[in-house]
Amino acid sequence: MSTTIKGPSNNETKYDGSALRIAIVHARWNKVVIDALVAGAVAKLKEHGVKDQNIVIQSVPGSFELPLACSKVIAGSHVQAGATATDLLGGLSFGTSTPTFKPVSRSSTPAPIVAALPSQPFDAVIAIGVLIKGATMHFEYISESVSHALMRIQLDTGVPVIFGLLTALTDEQALERAGIGRVNKGHNHGEDWGVAAVEMASQCRQWS
Numbered sequence: 457m458s459t460t461i462k463g464p465s466n467n468e469t470k471y472d473g474s475a476l477r478i479a480i481v482h483a484r485w486n487k488v489v490i491d492a493l494v495a496g497a498v499a500k501l502k503e504h505g506v507k508d509q510n511i512v513i514q515s516v517p518g519s520f521e522l523p524l525a526c527s528k529v530i531a532g533s534h535v536q537a538g539a540t541a542t543d544l545l546g547g548l549s550f551g552t553s554t555p556t557f558k559p560v561s562r563s564s565t566p567a568p569i570v571a572a573l574p575s576q577p578f579d580a581v582i583a584i585g586v587l588i589k590g591a592t593m594h595f596e597y598i599s600e601s602v603s604h605a606l607m608r609i610q611l612d613t614g615v616p617v618i619f620g621l622l623t624a625l626t627d628e629q630a631l632e633r634a635g636i637g638r639v640n641k642g643h644n645h646g647e648d649w650g651v652a653a654v655e656m657a658s659q660c661r662q663w664s
């Protein structure tokens with residue numbers, strides 16, 4: 457029996473993600489944590505049958521940029537070509553202690569900013585950012601404004617935006633919530649976001 461009362465409970469319904477198209481938009485600040493969260497989300501999307509070519513990953517400089525990028529990605533006007541989950545995660549490796557990231561080599565030709573329109577609109581977007589509290593008020597301003605904006609985008613567009621903004625008070629808290637804590641390993645919340653994306657995307661298809 458579980459010893460904790462926290463966290464999402466398992467849904468008895470098993471959702472089939474094989475027909476879904478999902479975008480992950482992530483910030484690049486606090487990269488070690490971000491990489492683990494993105495990997496966790498992708499793993500669960502794939503476990504639920506989402507096809508590799510239907511997982512599109514877009515990065516932005518920091519969490520503050522997440523809402524605009526999510527909005528553009530949903531509108532379908534800013535989809536980068538060729539950045540599938542395998543391309544981006546091919547160089548990611550997790551050892552037993554410190555995770556490392558080997559950048560995947562890319563062609564010297566920059567990817568076109570605007571690619572062909574997607575064959576199918578996105579069924580859900582997972583917005584992933586990691587805010588770690590520092591000495592200034594940045595944390596409060598960014599976390600509040602981004603949270604409100606992401607909620608507004610999903611209500612305005614009707615496309616689920618999964619809230620993957622970690623707001624941690626310490627580095628260790630952030631690492632633990634990505635399943636790579638140095639003392640307690642913790643649980644990778646990115647996995648929960650992947651599962652939530654498949655469930656919400658599937659349900660929204662039924663509700664509409």
Ligand code: DLZ
Binds near residue numbers: 484486520594
């Ligand atoms: C400026 C800033 C700070 C202080 N901290 C973070 C952080 O912990 N996590 C994060 O994702 N982004 C941070 N940023 C960058 C802002 O989100 C944003 O990218 C810049 O202010 C440019 O708009």
